[in-house]
Amino acid sequence: MTTVSSLGSSQVSSQIAQVQARLQAPITAMQTQVTTDKATISAWGTISGAMSTLAKSLAGIKSVATINSRSANSTSTSVATATTTSTAATGTYNLTGVTLAKTQEIYSSLLGSGAASLTGGAGSLNFTLKNGKTEKVSVGSGSLTLNGVAAAINKAAGGVQASVVGTAAGARLVLQSSATGSSQAFSVAGTGALTQFSYSSAAPGTEILAQTASDAKLSLNGVPVTSKTNSLSSAVAGLNISLVGSGNTTVTVSSSPTTLSGAVSSVATSLNAALSAIAKQTKYVPPSSAGASSASAAKSGPLLGNFTATNLSSQLLNTVSGAAASGISANAIGLTVSSAGAVSFNSTSFSSAYAKNPSAVQNLISQIYKALDTITTGAIGGSGSASTNTTTTSGTSTKSTGNIGSQTSALQATINSIDSQITQTTKENNAQLQLLVQEYTSAINASNSASISQAYLSIFTSTSTTSSSG
Structure with a gap:
């Protein structure tokens, strides 16, 4: 059995270090867990930002019926040109016998x-x-x-x-x-x-x-019109006609998908960004070198295997791939999903579908909006377009934070709890180590004192023996 007197200072330091390592082990494990949880919160933050951008882009297709984009075309621009606002009624307007307003x-x-x-x-x-x-x-x-x-x-x-x-x-x-x-x-x-x-x-x-x-004079669909200028801004509500020459022309006002197409394109871009963010945080990267000992060496995303994240991605993709209304699908209006899970938008296909059946396209866009709005609201709560206020039993109104907010809040609470445990455990460990050092110091001092006393007594013992021999 090793005694205190047989231990050197280096051996004492080694034994104290071993005790310190044993006490530090659970703290290191807790610190590792905190690092992991913080990485998870950061990953959710990235996804939340992308979902927030998607929610904002949805505002562009929220009220499809009010996006009455119109275009006006003249069969003879040497007689008249035209521009229109969203309030103009679609139709054909025949301008005949046009004579221009003139100055004296x-x-x-x-x-x-x-x-x-x-x-x-x-x-x-x-x-x-x-x-x-x-x-x-x-x-x-x-x-x-x-x-x-x-x-x-x-x-x-x-x-x-x-x-x-x-x-x-x-x-x-x-x-x-x-x-x-x-x-x-x-x-x-x-x-x-x-x-x-x-x-x-x-x-x-x-x-x-x-x-x-x-004055300018003409017949508009057979109705005589007189104007002191060559700009007709009130003859047809929402239609501005500029007279540039004498003669006849036909102005056609039709629905234009340009504004709605741009809004849908913006949603597709934001949707892809959200899907990409989720994919990055849930990816699995196998070991890059043949010498890697196990799959644990892979540099995977913090949310690898997280059901909430992967399910969110699936919901977003299914909203597009499974969308159908009024006899048309998302693919028919230029919204497609690739085998890699990327959403693309073709404005030409959209315009073609809109020209054939604008109401059907609007119905489909409204359906896609509602589905995506529900998903974003569920994910990020108040950042979505839908109402996310809930009423407590006391009658007060609170704002939902969504699934992502709930998860990050729970993780943060766990981190706070672990941090408190680390602080308390570190304090206890320091006290235990200090006591151990004191005990070793006392024991060594006592051992040294005993050795000195023994050496002192041995002097008298040796003298007494010498006297007796003489």
Whole structure:
């Protein structure tokens, strides 16, 4: 049997280290469990983020009936073009006998040049529009040129605008109403050097009428329409028609799948991201080297074998692969699932299906929305689109966190409990080790003291024996 007196300091340290290792073993096991649980929480966090993005993208297809995307096309864009809003009713609109709204335009007789001075002294131009509006433009003696008159008129920014047209033979002052429509017809009375620019339909003077102010006129599906401009924004609700030339054309308003197609594409992208996140966290990677001792050496995802995670992936895939409504399937509208479990979306197929039966496509999208919304709500609770509030027995309303939130909360509670155990166990172990060190120290000190006493007594014993022998 080994006694304290036979142990050296290195042997004592070794025995204390062995005790310390034995006491540390359960702490290490608990720390390993905490690391594993934290990795699992992180994995669920990644999946939760992807599911949250999917839930947000579902908002784009939540109310399919309100996504009334429309397109408008004209058979003759040289006569009219058209744009539409989602409120326009689908249909065909025949525009016949189109004549454009025009401005009034008059021009003066030839004068020397735009910079040549006008004789007759300072004066003014008094404009009277057919709509009753009057305007006065005064021109001082320092600005009595065609260019100066045009600049003064344009500076006023009223119902008439001016320009100077120069030719080899001379220059002319051109006056034009600022807007189209018969109500924009005008007369002008000049004074001083500007008297020569006076004009009225009854007394045109030297001014020449180049174009009469007129309204746009046409028949819209046989109904006469008059407009002071060439833009028809109220003839058909939600349809804006721009007249660009005379003649006939047909404008067709039809349903357009562009907006809904984009929303479905966004859902498909988010769905793939969620599936990819789940696959990464549940993957199994076999040992990379032939020397690996067992499957435990594989670098697998933290959620490998987790039923909740794999079931969530299956539910998401089945929502697409098994979707069918009104006689069409997800595949018919361009939503397909590959053998690798990836969702793809073909906008061309979607547009083709929508053109054939828009209501059936809308019904199918609504079905897919409801299924995915239920899944996301179940997974992440309040991040989904559906209502996730529950009422307790006390009548208060609480917000559901979903399956993922429940799992991570339970794991966090476990981590907190283990951390407390580690703290308590470490404290107890430290106390036990300190006591053990003290006991070893006392025993060694006692052993050393006994050895000293024995050596001291042996001196007297040896002396006594020597005396007796003498």
